[in-house]
Amino acid sequence: MYATRPEARPATVEVFVDGVAVMVPAGASAAAAVLLAGAAAIRETSISGAPRLPYCMMGVCFDCLAEVDGAPNVQACMVAVAPGMRISRQRGARHV
Amino acid sequence: MSAPESFQAIIVGGGLVGSAIAWGLAREGLRCVLLDEGDIAFRASRGNFGLVWAQSKGQGAPHYQRWTRYSANAWPELARELADAVGADVGLHQPGGVHLCLSDKEMADRADRMAQMAREAGNSLPFHYRMIEAPELRGMLPQLGPSVVGASFTPYDGHVDPLRLLHALHRAFTGAGGVYVPNAKVERSDAAPRDFRVMAAGRVFEAPRVVLAAGLGNAALAPEFGLSAPVRPQQGQVLVTERVAPIFTMPTTSVRQTMQGSLLLGDSVAEVGYDISQKPAVMAEIAKRAVLSFPFIARLNIVRAWSALRIMPKDGVAIYDQSERFPGAFTANCHSGVTLAGAHARLLAPMIAAGQLDGMLDPFSARRFDVRDAA
Numbered sequence: 166m167y168a169t170r171p172e173a174r175p176a177t178v179e180v181f182v183d184g185v186a187v188m189v190p191a192g193a194s195a196a197a198a199v200l201l202a203g204a205a206a207i208r209e210t211s212i213s214g215a216p217r218l219p220y221c222m223m224g225v226c227f228d229c230l231a232e233v234d235g236a237p238n239v240q241a242c243m244v245a246v247a248p249g250m251r252i253s254r255q256r257g258a259r260h261v
Numbered sequence: 262m263s264a265p266e267s268f269q270a271i272i273v274g275g276g277l278v279g280s281a282i283a284w285g286l287a288r289e290g291l292r293c294v295l296l297d298e299g300d301i302a303f304r305a306s307r308g309n310f311g312l313v314w315a316q317s318k319g320q321g322a323p324h325y326q327r328w329t330r331y332s333a334n335a336w337p338e339l340a341r342e343l344a345d346a347v348g349a350d351v352g353l354h355q356p357g358g359v360h361l362c363l364s365d366k367e368m369a370d371r372a373d374r375m376a377q378m379a380r381e382a383g384n385s386l387p388f389h390y391r392m393i394e395a396p397e398l399r400g401m402l403p404q405l406g407p408s409v410v411g412a413s414f415t416p417y418d419g420h421v422d423p424l425r426l427l428h429a430l431h432r433a434f435t436g437a438g439g440v441y442v443p444n445a446k447v448e449r450s451d452a453a454p455r456d457f458r459v460m461a462a463g464r465v466f467e468a469p470r471v472v473l474a475a476g477l478g479n480a481a482l483a484p485e486f487g488l489s490a491p492v493r494p495q496q497g498q499v500l501v502t503e504r505v506a507p508i509f510t511m512p513t514t515s516v517r518q519t520m521q522g523s524l525l526l527g528d529s530v531a532e533v534g535y536d537i538s539q540k541p542a543v544m545a546e547i548a549k550r551a552v553l554s555f556p557f558i559a560r561l562n563i564v565r566a567w568s569a570l571r572i573m574p575k576d577g578v579a580i581y582d583q584s585e586r587f588p589g590a591f592t593a594n595c596h597s598g599v600t601l602a603g604a605h606a607r608l609l610a611p612m613i614a615a616g617q618l619d620g621m622l623d624p625f626s627a628r629r630f631d632v633r634d635a636a
Binding site: 227 | 404503504505506508521522557560561562564
């Protein structure tokens, strides 16, 4: 559950946040990658479409919901980065 | 204790039953106080599923079937008056509803039940239903799984957002001049005909009418007022999925989509007393049935789950009474605070305001449980 702060280690893993390449330390969360990338938002809420960024970073607030490697509504703070991971904006409610 | 505060009605219980009656009385022009126990209470109104559901209510009890239908009919008016009073959108959507059957036996049993309901309804308020086979049903709900054999449908059913409903009733009540008192468990009461005193939250309230709508608390409270409320807790559990884009055209008994997009999965029943712990076996059964009904649900994340206690009268049928010993004291007991909100606000409250329950409520009296002397 607890992960090391990302700046404590060198950025060695390349991921893509909304298509933009960013280098992050191994073991960082996808939500940390979103913040390091300086993205303006990682989701648009399902009711009003308001833009949101990661907030609690510990799996509680659901504001970091993102599309991760094509899977919708993933809590980005709860998954570790992997080389080449694609983290994209979750636009509203997922479709099923 | 402070000096007594006088009202025209005291309502004990700030859940859906008490709040709907309180709003109805306030709308009738009565000066009311609503006493709400606090978060120590079991609060069925904050754990329920949110169906407005007529098709399963009142088998073998035509008066209950009729009362439920009156309530379903009154619901659009209740939603409208809450919108007018406080601008609330309680999310009423009443397109009819289905009860899914996952085997031929379930389908046959359901058909028998629906046929009995229709027979018992008679001609004054006919019960229209259809048993719909899977191929036609798939046209209505394309996401159905291959295990679904068919469903019963009635046009009366629907759903609302129960938390918005509770909030809207409270706001409408206080907006109409009603006084809401939180953390007000009844500590003591004195009853005399049309003259009641209730001590709660360190205050004294007096009124010529008292309405007991304290859910499971009514069982202990009712005898203080010459009434009887034999109700027991019956546990139900609910699973909640992540929000998804609108997918269902209508609610089912066990799966519905909220106005915000979450799916609620439920309809479990367990007789475990005052136990609100969640049971993995029950949760697994709810999930399994939901996935058999709609296989896509297996891909969704479950984000919350809870259990709550229904207020179940001894025979499953609502109980309404006015005290014979202390006229002016009323009870309302049921496990359908959402479905019956329409009837409670628009039909029952005017009767209580007038001081007399309509004859159509006679069969709901708890006197039906009295042991008859052997001849």
